[in-house]
Amino acid sequence: MITTLAILVVTALCFAWGRVRADLVAICSALGLVLTGVLTPEEALTGFSNPLVVMMGGLFIVGGGIFGTGLAKRLGEGILGLAGGRETRIFVLLMLTTALVGAFVSNTGTVALMLPIVVSLARGAGLPPSRFLMPLAFAGSMGGMLTLIGTPPNLIVRDALAAAGYEAPGFFSFTPVGLLCVAVGTAVLLPLSRRFLGRRTQQAEAAQHRGPRSLAREYGIDADLVLRRIGAASPMVGMTLRSLALQADYGVNVIEVRRCSASHAPALHDVRQITNPDTPLRPGDVLYLRGEEVAVARLTHDYALQAANTAAQPSLDFFHLGLAEVLLPATSSLVGRTVAETEFRSTYGLSVLGVRRGDTCHTEGLAGLRLRPSDIVLVQGSWKRMAALGERDGNEWLVLGQPAAHAARVTLDYKAPLAALIMVLMVVVMAFDFIPVAPVTAVVLAAVAMIFTGCVRSVEAAYKTINWESLILFASMLPMAVALEKTGADDLLSEALVKAVGHYGPYALLAAVYVATSLLTFFISNTVTAVLMAPIALQAAAAQGVSAVPLLMAVTVAASMCFASPFSTPPNALVMSAGGYTPMQYLQVGLPLQLALGAVMLLALPLLFPF
Numbered sequence: 001m002i003t004t005l006a007i008l009v010v011t012a013l014c015f016a017w018g019r020v021r022a023d024l025v026a027i028c029s030a031l032g033l034v035l036t037g038v039l040t041p042e043e044a045l046t047g048f049s050n051p052l053v054v055m056m057g058g059l060f061i062v063g064g065g066i067f068g069t070g071l072a073k074r075l076g077e078g079i080l081g082l083a084g085g086r087e088t089r090i091f092v093l094l095m096l097t098t099a100l101v102g103a104f105v106s107n108t109g110t111v112a113l114m115l116p117i118v119v120s121l122a123r124g125a126g127l128p129p130s131r132f133l134m135p136l137a138f139a140g141s142m143g144g145m146l147t148l149i150g151t152p153p154n155l156i157v158r159d160a161l162a163a164a165g166y167e168a169p170g171f172f173s174f175t176p177v178g179l180l181c182v183a184v185g186t187a188v189l190l191p192l193s194r195r196f197l198g199r200r201t202q203q204a205e206a207a208q209h210r211g212p213r214s215l216a217r218e219y220g221i222d223a224d225l226v227l228r229r230i231g232a233a234s235p236m237v238g239m240t241l242r243s244l245a246l247q248a249d250y251g252v253n254v255i256e257v258r259r260c261s262a263s264h265a266p267a268l269h270d271v272r273q274i275t276n277p278d279t280p281l282r283p284g285d286v287l288y289l290r291g292e293e294v295a296v297a298r299l300t301h302d303y304a305l306q307a308a309n310t311a312a313q314p315s316l317d318f319f320h321l322g323l324a325e326v327l328l329p330a331t332s333s334l335v336g337r338t339v340a341e342t343e344f345r346s347t348y349g350l351s352v353l354g355v356r357r358g359d360t361c362h363t364e365g366l367a368g369l370r371l372r373p374s375d376i377v378l379v380q381g382s383w384k385r386m387a388a389l390g391e392r393d394g395n396e397w398l399v400l401g402q403p404a405a406h407a408a409r410v411t412l413d414y415k416a417p418l419a420a421l422i423m424v425l426m427v428v429v430m431a432f433d434f435i436p437v438a439p440v441t442a443v444v445l446a447a448v449a450m451i452f453t454g455c456v457r458s459v460e461a462a463y464k465t466i467n468w469e470s471l472i473l474f475a476s477m478l479p480m481a482v483a484l485e486k487t488g489a490d491d492l493l494s495e496a497l498v499k500a501v502g503h504y505g506p507y508a509l510l511a512a513v514y515v516a517t518s519l520l521t522f523f524i525s526n527t528v529t530a531v532l533m534a535p536i537a538l539q540a541a542a543a544q545g546v547s548a549v550p551l552l553m554a555v556t557v558a559a560s561m562c563f564a565s566p567f568s569t570p571p572n573a574l575v576m577s578a579g580g581y582t583p584m585q586y587l588q589v590g591l592p593l594q595l596a597l598g599a600v601m602l603l604a605l606p607l608l609f610p611f
Contacts (some may be wrong), residue, residue, distance in 0.1 A: 001487040001488055001489045001492065003036045003038055003487075004033070004038055004480075004483045004484060004487045004489050004549065005381075005489055007032045007033060007038075007483075008029075008034070008480060008484075008489075008532070010029075010032075011025060011026070011028075011029040011480070014028075015345070015528065017275075021149070021469065021474040022469065022473050022528075023468075023470075023473045023476065026472065026473045026476035026477045026528070027472065027476045028110075029361065029476065029477065029480060030044045030476045030477075030479045030480070031044070033585075038483050038486070038487060039279045039479055039482065039486070040481055043479060043482055043486075044479045045476070045479075046093075046478065046479060046482065047474070047475035047476060047479055048475045050475065050478055051150075051160075051438075051440040052155050052156065052159055053471060053474060053475045053478075054333065054440055054444065055149075055155060055253075055439065055440045055444075056152060056155070056446075056470070056471055056474065057442045057466050057471055058440070058443035059149055059442045059443055059447075060465050060466040060467055060471075061447035061450055061451070061456060061462045061465050061466065062105070062422070062423065062426065062446045062447050062450055063105035063465065064450070064456050064462060064464075064465025065419045065422065065423075065450030065455035065456045066105055066419050066423060066455075067105075067465075068105075068412060068418040068456055068457065068461070069412050069413065069415040069418070069455050070413045070416055070420075070441060071416040071418040071419045071420055071423075074413075074416060075295075087127060087131075088190070089136065090092065090121065090127070090132070090188075091124075091132065091186075091190055091193070092186060094114075094118060094121075094132055094135065094139065094191075095135060095139045095186045096182070096186075096245045097114070097184065097191070098111070098114050098136055098139035098140050098143060098313070098588075099139050099143030099146065099178075099182045100143060100146075100586070101114070101140075101142070102139065102140040102141070102142075102143025102144050102146075102150060103143045103144065103146035103150045104147065104149065104150070104427065105138035107141050107143070107144045107150070107569070107571050109149060110140045110571075111136055111137050111140045111571040111575065114136055118132050118133060118136055129294055129579065130579040130581065131193055131194070131197050132193070133566070133575040133579035134193070134197055134575055134579055134581060134585070134586070135189045135193050135588060136571075136575060137569075137571035137572050138185060138189065138571075138572075138590070138593065138594060139182070139185065140515075140571045141560055141561065141562075141563070141569055141571060142178065142181040142182050142185045142561070143178065143182065143518070143562075144178075144560055145174050145177050145181050145280065145556075145557065145560055145561075146174065146179070146182075147171055147172060147174060147175065147176030147178070147427075148169065148170070148173070148174060148354050148430065148439070149171075149430070149443075150174070150178070151526075151560050152474060152526075152527045152530070153526055153527065153530035153555070153556040153559040153560050154169075154174055154556050154560075156530040156531055156534055156556070157169070157530065157534060157552045157553070157555060157556040158300045158525070160534040160535065160538060160552060161264070161548065161549065161552055164226050164538050166547075166548065166549060167559060171412060171427065171430045171439075174556075175559060176608055177601070177604070177605070177608065178555065179335075180386075180600065180604055181557070181561065181597060181601075184596060184600050185593060185597065188592065188593050188596045189589070189593060189603055190411055192588070192589045192592060192593065193589065196588040196589050197579075197581075197585065197589065198455060202308060203404050207442065208287060211324050211372035212323040212324075213316075213323075214316070215323045215325065215378060216315075216316050216323060218361065218380055219353065219356075219361045219363055220314065220352040220361065220363060221290070221323075221353055221354065221363065221378075222314075222315045224290060225255065225288055225289070225290060225314045225315070225316070226288075226289045226290070226291075226296050226310055226314075227286055227287070227288060227289070227307070227308040227314050228286070228287045228289060228296075228299075228300055228305040228306065228307065229286050229287075229305065229306040229307070229308040230281055230282070230283055230284065230285045230286075230287070230303075230305060231283060231305070231306050232283040233304055233306055234283070234303050234304045234305060235302075235303050235304070235575070236281050236303045236305075236536075237269045237281060237282065237283055237441055238280050238281065239280065239281055240260075240277060240278050240279060240280055240281065241277040241278075241279075241281075242255055242277040242278055242333070242345075245357075246299065246474070247367065249316060249356070250291065250295045250296075250298060250299045250369075251291055251292065252290070252291035252292075252296055253288050253289065253290045253291060253353070254287055254288070254289060254293050255275070255288040255289065255290055255316065255353070255380070256273060256274075256284070256287075256288035256316060256321060257274035257279075257281070257285055257287055257288070258271065258272070258273055258284065258285070258286045258288065259271075259272040259273075259274060259284070259285050259286075260272075260284070260286070264539050265539065268283040271317075271319060271414045272320070273317075273319055273321045274350065275318040276349070276600055277345055277346075282562075286308050287305070288316065290315070292361075292518075297375070299532075317413075317537075319412050319413075319414070320383065320385045321380060321381065321382060321383075322380070322381065322382070323353070323378060323379070323380050324349075324378075324379055324386050324387045324389065324399055324400070325356070325376050325377070325378055325379075325399070325400040326373045326376065326377045326378075326379055326389070326397045326398070326399055326400070327374070327375075327376050327397060327398045327399075327400055328371060328372075328373060328374065328376075328397055329373065329374075329396075329397070329398065330373040330374075331396075332373075332396050332397055333396060334371050334396070334397070335363045335371055335372060335375075336370065336371065336372075337370065337371060338369060338370050338371070339355070339366045339367055339368075339369050339370050339371065339377075340367040340368065341350050342371070343380065344396055348379075348381070348385065348389065349381055349382070349385045350379040350380060350381035350385055350386075350389065350445050350462070351379065351380045351381065351581065352366055352377055352378070353366075353378045353379070354366070354377075354378035355369055355371070355375055355376070355377055355378070356375070356376040356378070357372065357375055361378075367372070367427075376395075376400070383570050385392045385404050386399075387494060392448045412451075412454065412455065412457075412512075415453070415454060415455050418453055418455060419455045420453065422449045422450060422453070423446070423575045424445050425446070426443065426445070426446035428520045429442040430442050430443075446522070447462070450462070470527065473527065473528065474527050474528075475526075476529070476530050477531045477532075478519070478531060479508050480531065481531055481532070484532075484535055485535055491500060491529055491539055492538075493523075493536050494536050494537075494538075494539030494540040494542075494543055495539075495543060497509070497512055497513070497516070497536065497540050498540055498543045498544055500512065502512075502567055505603075506550075506606075506611045507606065508611065509540060509541075509544055509551070510550055510554055510602060510605065510606065511549060511602055513533070513536075513537050513540065513551050513558075514554040514555075514557070514558045514601065514602060515558075515598075516533065517529055517530075517533045517554065517555050517558035517559050518558045518561075518583055518594065518598060520532070520533065520559075521559060521562035521565070521579030522562075522564065522565050524570050526569055527558040527559075529562075530555055530556060530559040533555045534552060536556055537551040537552055537554070537555050538552070539553075545611070546611040547609070547611050549609045550605045550606055550608075550609040550610070550611060553605050553608075553609050554601065554602075554605055555595075557601050557605070558598070558601075559593060561593075561597045561598075561601075562594065563586065563590030563591070563593050564586055564587055564590040564591040564592050564594050565583070565586060565590070566581070566583055566586050572590075
């Protein structure tokens with residue numbers, strides 16, 4: 001027992017010190033329990049086979065699909081657009097929107113998604129972004145209390161109650177607590193943010209590389225676009241862009257070929273951007289053309305094309321196709337050759353759309369343009385080919401910007417309805433007990449569906465959505481709860497807690513559990529705090545002879561509502577540099593909020609979950 005408690009104290013001190021990665025500390029903690037003989041290697045690895053760990057990993061992938069399709073961004077922008085320029089309305093809608101999104105996806109991902117939207121909104125309203133960024137992080141955490149999957153402590157408490165023989169909380173069992181947190185938090189944060197936030201306007205802004213949409217505007221690629229659809233009777237059917245040679249015969253550039261599979265169900269709508277010049281064209285394909293009006297009219301007549309212009313000016317999308325600038329050094333073998341002679345399309349699968357020479361962008365008559373040292377060539381192709389281009393010999397060219405990073409940020413907007421359908425089905429399966437599918441199975445099915453349907457670009461992209469540090473931290477700390485139970489340390493701690501306040505009644509015990517959990521969150525992450533406090537609260541409830549449900553609910557609320565430190569949760573740390581905050585500002589704003597929520601919860605929890 002003494003060994004277990006000593007390892008626990010050292011682990012807590014290392015978490016509070018913060019100089020060593022939290023996941024490494026957790027691994028060393030589990031390793032220490034094995035080396036001292038407290039746990040067997042099999043017991044120390046039980047955390048990695050725990051269904052909660054698998055569920056957390058699946059939720060990261062589901063969240064990645066929701067973000068990658070722009071579903072959450074569309075929701076946030078739509079609601080925030082209702083605010084106009086009124087500060088109070090902006091603040092309230094921000095809190096509600098963030099809480100709603102945070103109810104279904106990780107609070108870290110929610111804040112990462114909403115951060116650029118909030119900055120843009122604040123600047124458009126003439127307000128300092130720092131006025132809203134800290135409340136944004138807090139709202140993400142409070143929104144996590146609305147559903148079972150909103151935050152890891154909820155899952156930990158559910159698992160602990162089920163293991164102890166209690167009825168496991170359902171998907172919306174936490175909703176009343178979450179609604180109360182959001183309401184109280186909004187009311188408290190509104191005056192605090194005005195008093196302590198927003199006076200510092202200087203903040204570091206990362207240099208941004210020009211993205212594909214910006215490049216298209218600079219070169220004028222998306223200006224004067226004309227859309228033509230290939231009809232069933234068109235001679236183009238079955239031909240390829242290479243065989244057509246439209247640039248040579250008509251002086252018309254084909255910027256993009258888009259193939260859509262229409263469906264009566266919006267969720268099944270699919271879009272494909274053709275990248276291969278040897279792909280046969282089909283009826284219904286839409287050509288994005290640039291050229292003289294007379295030339296386009298002649299092409300339209302000769303090939304019996306149909307007008308496909310929308311009401312608004314058409315623009316390019318970058319779901320599968322990207323743009324990148326390539327700088328040619330003096331050592332490049334392309335220098336001195338014309339664009340046509342480089343055979344970029346046949347050699348590299350990329351099209352040359354423009355050449356920047358000094359301050360001039362050339363987009364017409366490119367075939368005969370002879371390249372010079374320091375020319376910047378604008379190329380178009382699949383994102384995969386763009387990434388491969390940057391890996392080639394630096395003596396040939398230098399790819400400017402970060403095409404791979406831009407590709408990861410492109411949202412597949414047309415798949416947003418499909419992502420919404422997958423998310424809704426997952427929630428329905430988890431919410432209703434009469435559906436014979438375990439929650440972990442529902443989450444894994446949803447994660448796999450996100451990958452197979454293309455809401456997440458690839459398996460590699462799915463892996464990148466997972467916060468491996470959080471996952472390993474959680475899995476490595478679960479054996480500590482096993483060690484506390486195995487050595488009787490949890491009984492000792494719970495007995496000490498009961499002896500200290502138990503004679504004052506269950507309400508005093510509830511307050512002690514809540515305060516102890518809140519204090520731990522100053523030094524340890526909320527997930528680890530919930531793992532450590534859940535078995536202690538269970539034992540304390542058994543010793544007192546009362547229901548453990550309100551005590552476990554106190555653990556999850558106190559662990560999730562940790563605002564007084566920038567390091568208690570990833571969202572708190574995420575907005576610190578973006579808002580230019582100091583640790584003192586977290587105390588000024590977060591501590592009063594944490595105290596106010598604690599007071600309300602100590603009154604409300606026994607009413608919502610009786611002893």
